Amino acid sequence: MSEPSSTAYPPITDRPVRWGLLAAGRIARAFAAAVADAEGGEVVAVAARDAGRAQEFARDLGVPRAYGGYEELYADPEVDVVYISSTHPFHADQAVAALQAGKHVVVEKPTALTVRDTERIFEAARAAGRFAMEAMWTRCLPLVQDVVGRVRDGQIGTPRSLAAAFTVPFDYDEDHRLFDLANGGGALLDIGIYPVTLAHLLLGHPTHVQVIGSTAPTGADDLVGLQWMTPEGAVAQVLCDSRSSGASRTVVRGTTGWIEVHGPVNDPESFTVYRGRESEGELVGGERRGLVHEAEEVHRCLRAGLPESPAVPHADTVAIMTILESARRELGVRYPQEEEPLHT
Incomplete structure (x- = not known):
């Protein structure tokens, strides 16, 4: 950077x-x-x-x-x-x-x-x-920066795919901020932004995005799956859900190895680097001081x-928001503050 x-x-x-x-x-x-x-x-x-x-x-x-x-x-x-x-x-x-x-x-x-x-x-x-x-x-965490550095340095060859899921269960309540469109509700902006950010960091920006998902009775998105391909031919698959439980699991695969990231997508605990076809990888930890x-x-x-911060540059923030907005609009989720009709 x-x-x-x-x-x-x-x-x-x-x-x-x-x-x-x-x-x-x-x-x-x-x-x-x-x-x-x-x-x-x-x-x-x-x-x-x-x-x-x-x-x-x-x-x-x-x-x-x-x-x-x-x-x-x-x-x-x-x-x-x-x-x-x-x-x-x-x-x-x-x-x-x-x-x-x-x-x-x-x-x-x-x-x-x-x-x-x-x-x-x-x-x-x-x-x-x-x-x-x-x-x-999450972008400021040393552990995440270590994963990104290893992928960009070619430690697993050329990245070919990434799969990341982040699910945080909330009881449905139409007045809860997460389900209230007037208050910016929706799983994508609250939860999905984390795996989308990680996928964007590790693979890059999409040429196009495929989206499936569902909405709560209020119209806010509550389950969203995104898939995209980068200009280099890598495929990202991302899932976010505000209504289900389940362990987070993030895997990025390359031509000569792969990395599994352990723990929540937004605050990983460690990661393991696998090289070639070896069954035992290198377990890597790091300093975890959260918002510090x-x-x-x-x-x-x-x-x-x-x-601006080289760890959180303006261009990346805007690029990731374009992914989230494109996905949200594909699902037909519109905030009342938006003045214009939706265009994918």
Whole structure:
């Protein structure tokens, strides 16, 4: 991965990176804990639409300032970077507002509901001369980076296929965010983004995508299978399901060997490299500190004055969103926020 060229913003080299958290939910708490465990950063503010909730969050985690509105967070002169963990439909407008206020942004996956809004965030970042990144923490994990490096180095020859499944069972509830289209519901954006990201990392972008799946009574996708071929002739097969249980299993096969990735697709525990026809492979582990790796990647980029992370580049975020959007539209799943008719 090559380093993007530097931006006009002054690198943060003489003090910790100061985080402001937009939203005060479960993932924000996890990320605040990760920043506390990471090197080079601190959480200095939290904002929520409910001031009481922000104040409770701040008391629980020792955050100095709590705001009952996002505009106060954007205006805080001591906040360098805003971490956005609201629900999907609000990401784009909030990220653009933060960027226009001079903040760097890290936006929870998916960066936005649509390709258009994803591009809008990155365009705003370029216009403001600020850093922006999708919070796809899986890409920052050393174990995942090790797998990608081995495949790209040819340790299993030329990649020919990948199969990955990620299933997380939720009880059906039409009011639950995962099944609520108005709130960005659907298995693809919440769950499918992980195996699609891994397939894209290991095999590359598709020439076309084949899709099958089903939807919940609300119209949100709940079971989706994707298959695509790359220009090099490799085939990816990806499954995501928000209604079933089952172990995750990821396998990438090449002309001279194969790799099996163990554990959840979004947070692998280890992987085994098999070479030739050997039945015993090389078991490889690695450091697993969850969101800490993501926080430290952002700190590294801001110390270097980078406009984007080489681990989570803008082009890949947009490319993966095109796959997800194409698949969703093939299934006829449309968010009420989308203004135009669906086109595959």
